[in-house]
Amino acid sequence: ALLHLLLSATSSLRRSRHLPLPPGPKGWPILGNLPQLGAKPHQTLAALSRTYGPLLKLRLGRVDVVVASSASVAAAFLKTHDANFSCRPPNSGAEHIAYNYQDLVFAPYGPRWRALRKLCSIHLFSAKALDDFGHVREQEAAALARSLLAPGEGETAVGEEVNVCVANALARAVMGRRVFGGGLGREAEEFKEMVVELMRLAGVFNLGDFVPGLGWLDPQGVVSDMKRLHRRYDAMLDKMITEHAVGSRRAGGSGAEDLLSVMVGLRGKALDAESGAISNVDIKALLLNLFAAGTDTTTSTVEWALAELIRHPRVLAEAQREIDSVVGRARLVSDGDLSSLPFLQAIVKETFRLHPSTPLSLPRMASESCEVAGYHVPKGATLLVNVWAISRDPAAWPKPLEFRPERFLPGGEHAHVDIRGTDFEIIPFGAGRRICAGMSLGLRMVQFLTATLVHAFDWTLPTGQSPEKLDMEEAYGLTLQRAVPLKARATPRLDQQAYN
Numbered sequence: 486a487l488l489h490l491l492l493s494a495t496s497s498l499r500r501s502r503h504l505p506l507p508p509g510p511k512g513w514p515i516l517g518n519l520p521q522l523g524a525k526p527h528q529t530l531a532a533l534s535r536t537y538g539p540l541l542k543l544r545l546g547r548v549d550v551v552v553a554s555s556a557s558v559a560a561a562f563l564k565t566h567d568a569n570f571s572c573r574p575p576n577s578g579a580e581h582i583a584y585n586y587q588d589l590v591f592a593p594y595g596p597r598w599r600a601l602r603k604l605c606s607i608h609l610f611s612a613k614a615l616d617d618f619g620h621v622r623e624q625e626a627a628a629l630a631r632s633l634l635a636p637g638e639g640e641t642a643v644g645e646e647v648n649v650c651v652a653n654a655l656a657r658a659v660m661g662r663r664v665f666g667g668g669l670g671r672e673a674e675e676f677k678e679m680v681v682e683l684m685r686l687a688g689v690f691n692l693g694d695f696v697p698g699l700g701w702l703d704p705q706g707v708v709s710d711m712k713r714l715h716r717r718y719d720a721m722l723d724k725m726i727t728e729h730a731v732g733s734r735r736a737g738g739s740g741a742e743d744l745l746s747v748m749v750g751l752r753g754k755a756l757d758a759e760s761g762a763i764s765n766v767d768i769k770a771l772l773l774n775l776f777a778a779g780t781d782t783t784t785s786t787v788e789w790a791l792a793e794l795i796r797h798p799r800v801l802a803e804a805q806r807e808i809d810s811v812v813g814r815a816r817l818v819s820d821g822d823l824s825s826l827p828f829l830q831a832i833v834k835e836t837f838r839l840h841p842s843t844p845l846s847l848p849r850m851a852s853e854s855c856e857v858a859g860y861h862v863p864k865g866a867t868l869l870v871n872v873w874a875i876s877r878d879p880a881a882w883p884k885p886l887e888f889r890p891e892r893f894l895p896g897g898e899h900a901h902v903d904i905r906g907t908d909f910e911i912i913p914f915g916a917g918r919r920i921c922a923g924m925s926l927g928l929r930m931v932q933f934l935t936a937t938l939v940h941a942f943d944w945t946l947p948t949g950q951s952p953e954k955l956d957m958e959e960a961y962g963l964t965l966q967r968a969v970p971l972k973a974r975a976t977p978r979l980d981q982q983a984y985n
């Protein structure tokens with residue numbers, strides 16, 4: 486049987502070598518297609534896929550890059566060939582920011598990666614962990630509502646406020662305490678700015694990653710920015726670990742088993758049978774992943790959702806009616822209410838469809854050459870999945886540019902579509918073995934905070950701005966920011982006691 490397997494693998498490899506490479510645009514000497522990517526690569530690649538088809542190939546410097554832009558091609562990679570694409574390609578961000586691949590996001594597929602994922606899953610993302618921390622999310626959402634009650638004069642920077650809430654809720658689950666005081670402060674602003682900067686740098690197609698001989702030139706200044714940012718993160722993470730240790734000592738060392746306590750308890754022991762003992766750097770690398778991957782993704786999705794609702798007042802009013810009928814006006818939304826809010830859930834799906842937080846997902850790499858959709862994909866090729874283009878594909882989505890949550894409701898064209906990696910026409914969290922590790926928490930947070938903002942307040946734009954003309958321009962990064970952050974005025978609409 487083994488011989489048969491070997492023979493069939495070898496013959497499929499031989500067959501694949503004789504197949505053509507996927508089509509794609511001609512590139513420049515040395516740089517290949519790098520100069521053609523433009524300021525918003527997800528949009529450029531979507532346009533190219535309209536010319537060359539849903540599986541196209543670029544050459545970025547010396548690296549072959551294949552791009553999947555339809556549901557069926559994405560499924561071919563992330564379902565049929567997922568095992569072959571379960572590592573991420575080498576990149577300067579992983580080296581200079583993520584402690585030289587010592588984290589979870591960029592760890593090579595193997596026992597160490599599996600052990601780190603399992604640790605996070607048990608302590609943060611399992612159904613039990615989600616339930617255990619439900620009250621933490623509720624308390625932080627209530628703090629957000631109170632902070633919005635007293636914005637002083639003028640409008641609220643929605644993203645900044647939501648980010649404080651997301652970071653604090655996450656921090657309490659990860660290390661048993663908040664990271665910021667209530668409302669906005671200099672520290673909170675600085676933290677958000679650091680995460681946005683990380684996502685900007687991680688999204689840049691850095692010349693050195695594709696033309697190694699020219700890396701030393703660092704013409705985009707990316708590597709020096711990465712090193713500078715890494716030093717800031719490292720200092721912040723050191724402080725978090727020290728303060729956590731002091732806090733636990735004060736509590737007599739018996740503090741609740743948050744993830745950081747568990748990791749500290751494991752320090753010096755092996756994470757799995759193959760890798761060395763857990764060090765401080767392992768702990769910092771994982772914390773960095775969680776705070777970077779877990780805050781801006783969630784925050785910007787909530788911000789996009791609210792912007793769409795302000796642009797579509799009838800949808801906003803319908804959502805408020807739904808939540809009022811389940812929750813009333815005497816209290817805030819609770820975690821347990823979410824399952825009774827199908828329209829709210831449809832709004833969140835529609836937001837992820839039009840504004841997926843990571844438009845090109847995270848890159849994967851072909852460990853071996855293989856055949857996909859009748860084309861040869863060479864060993865070592867980088868795979869980009871254009872999740873942004875896939876969920877706007879007119880072949881799968883009628884009137885794709887319209888914000889219409891009803892499409893996900895019973896009777897709608899996409900009533901049964903799930904966004905958690907099984908229906909490939911919408912995969913905001915990716916799919917397959919390396920699907921987003923924090924999907925359960927991210928999705929719950931986005932639903933919960935969107936519900937809270939919609940239920941607790943009416944929303945209006947600054948004087949003189951009309952909802953129809955609200956700027957919906959995107960700023961490209963590994964995560965998709967709004968080019969112009971949303972500023973809006975929140976007017977309370979619940980009984981006063983609800984906010985206490």
Ligand code: HEM
Pocket residue numbers: 589590591602655774775776778779780782783786841842843846847848913914915916917918919920921922923924926927928931
């Ligand atoms: C709105 C919420 C979020 C979205 C849309 C999102 C999206 C993604 C995507 C597309 C990937 C790459 C998947 C792939 O390669 O196929 C990913 C990976 C990851 N995400 Fe998320 N994410 C979100 C929230 C979170 C949260 C809350 C956390 C943790 C607190 C988190 C932690 C991670 C980690 C650790 C990985 C790497 C997984 C691996 O390489 O095995 N994410 N995420």
